[in-house]
Amino acid sequence: MNLETLKDKLLIHLTGEEFIYLQKNFSTDLPKEKPDTISGKNYVYGIRGIAKLLGCSQSSANRIKKTGIIDKAIIQNGRKIIVDSELALELLKKSK
Template sequence: MMNLESIKEKPLFQMTGEEFIFLQNNLNNELPSKTLEPEKGKKYVYGIRGIAKLIDGSTSKANRLKKSGIIDKAIIQNGRKIIVDAELALQLMNQSK
């Protein structure tokens, strides 16, 4: 029987395949899953193309808008995945004018 605590202490490059799979299976059960789930009832757009459709502009204009920080409060981003609250983004753009 493998001891989870001793395996956690072991460097990854020294683990056998069996130890690594054991650790992975046990840690998946321990850690809370952090998912990107938008709230129900709101309208969302996804990605740079979604922002472009929302503002009825090009993807380069949407990229500039995102990088400007104006709509940061409306954006949920994890890695390359972008979710934008459409109503909040439009409100923030109107306030910035």
């Protein structure tokens, strides 16, 4: 198979064999998702991020945020919420 002829074809006009050929020989691995880090710190974003970090529901995460226990770990500008995950977990451990 010639790569130049395959380049000129529309994707819907490729045969199964041609498609598999392209997939096997010319696929590039997508970069793996890396954690959001700034200067070595891990951050989560929004109430959903807090819920995922703590393994709870979004309503529970919102309730925890409102208590003020993790306020030192939160940076908020309007509706944007950024949470230092390591600091938030430390603050939760200390509060118990």
